[in-house]
Amino acid sequence: MTREEIYKQLDEVFQDVFDDESIQVNDSTTADDIEDWDSLEHINLVVAIENKFGIKFNMNEVTSMKNVGEMVDIILERI
């Protein structure tokens, strides 16, 4: 899967979790850019992304990811 293809799928997950079809994420997107993205919603996002790509993040990754770009780096490594 290319980086672009991953983004296409990630957009779908974000749109589902935040119930907002206008969301488009990119490398520099962070929680500050999406209104409902708080720490409680973060877990649902993580679980939904794990399910979408059939991967598991480890604790260190979840706590240290600074933006969506770093998340995509990890997904690319795993799949």
Add this chain to the structure above:
Amino acid sequence: MKELEYPFDGDYILKKKKTLKKELLKQNKKFLEKNIAILGGSTTNDIKLVLELFLLNYGIKPNFYESEYNKFWEDAMFENKELEEFKPDIIYICTSNKNIINFPSLSESKEEVNEKLNSEYIRFESMWQNLKNKYQCPIIQNNFDYLSYRILGNKDATDYRGKINFITKLNLMFYDYAENNANFYILDINYLSSQYGLDKWQDPFYWYMYKYAMAVPAIPLLSFNLANIIKAIYGKNKKGLVLDLDNTLWGGIVGDDGVDNLIIGEETSEGQVYTDFQKYLKEISQMGILLNINSKNDLENALAGLNHIDGILKPDDFIVIKANWEPKSNNMLAIASELNLGVDSLVFVDDNPAERAIVKDYINDVAVPEMNEPYKYIQVIDHSGYFENINLSGDDFKKNKMYKDNIERNKMISSFENYGDYLKSLNMKATIDKFEPIYMARIAQLTNKSNQFNLTTKRYTQNEIEDTANNAEYITLYGKLEDKFGDNGVVSVVIGKKTNEKLDIDLWIMSCRVLKRDMEFAMMDSLIKECIKHSIKEVYGYYYPTVKNGMVKDFYKIQGFTKISEDKDGNTVWKFVINDYKNKNKFIDVEEK
């Protein structure tokens, strides 16, 4: 909503919960609004959000109070203005093994461990007592899930120092309390964690990262079970099963294969599947769930199949048997009307996806579980939570007989030319009296289960019923009806509040199984008699329309009340002046104590 019925996709629910909520609210149902307080020993946010979806799907709209993280005990034990003002209808205490403070250590004596056990238990019991006294509402309490490790290996279960042993004992103490205290229910997360898979349930990731006591993907299973208890408390359980025959209760087609070639019985593996399913249904029917047949068959063949020598269920186990060539949706409606139940309290069980689709299409309110592989039939019916039992009463055991008697009565009606003669022939005897301690549970149950013959649809917990009975400002009456076919038990309840020489009727309900028996007139007579005793001159009745109680729209008119107001929602107020009252009931012999 399909997405929220067993077997649901929990991951999908978690991901789409915002969208699902919007869709549920769009349905424009008349929701029952309830205040639910969640007192948590760990993070409860998603438990709350997913619970909301399942409740909305059951027609209950929750408002939530949620304690701060792990403040369940403080919230329950100390003064709490916010919770008091919230006025909870239900309190849910969401704790887990993470909230056990003192586990035994390996060097301790039996006495020391017992002391720890007691102190853990007392901490919870004092909390329940405190909540009970303060809020007088149903309490739902998690039991404890097991840990995913066992220091002593398998011996952890039996050794008094084992944590598994400790949790087991603590759970038993919780069950003891539940057995002896009405309005207290256990949410069995110990079972749910094993159903889900303990190692997955205890996935430490979710605890260390987010302080969830169980894996987030397991939450829909927990919230679903919690919603099932809550809907059962509010009388929203299903009441009956409507079953297909061929390839549902036995393998094969009785009309084509012949009775002798049906697959059922202990001899073959496939036969055992159907035998076990019939055994399961028989057990369900013993707790008062009504079994009925809806089958495309000649009646003769259907009965022959049900009389199969290896069958567990016999024709006598069913209330209504519809074996004909009518569309099954028509039969469903006919069965509901013969039972005098709403079609939404029935579950249609059929192996044929086309039949299921047709029934669901015509009657959206009926529950239609996915019955695909026969060996999973039991699991599907069981895990769907249709019949979540919160209070197994003596009446439940008699229910099947009562419904059957009713159908017998209906058959008899046609043999009388005059309805009055028929009523006379029933030799009805009623007991009508103020609430008595032995009937409190049944009275509370009736207030929560009656939807059709219910003027105000006010629900009461058992505590509230007891308080009302003991309050001198209220007139309370229950009515019990017997006839030559049997005892119907407590079937009607009236509660009125006195203000000087006026009485406001807060509640008037009657079980639909005694409709058109003049019981409502016997109740009116006794009510007026009570009023006269209390020097009451005017009685006010209220009718609040719901989707289900249209049948009593003109109830007070029939009783001789005069309508004094009606608002735009159809709520009406009625007045009755007591003046030279003549008894209305002519057919029931009433015993007043």
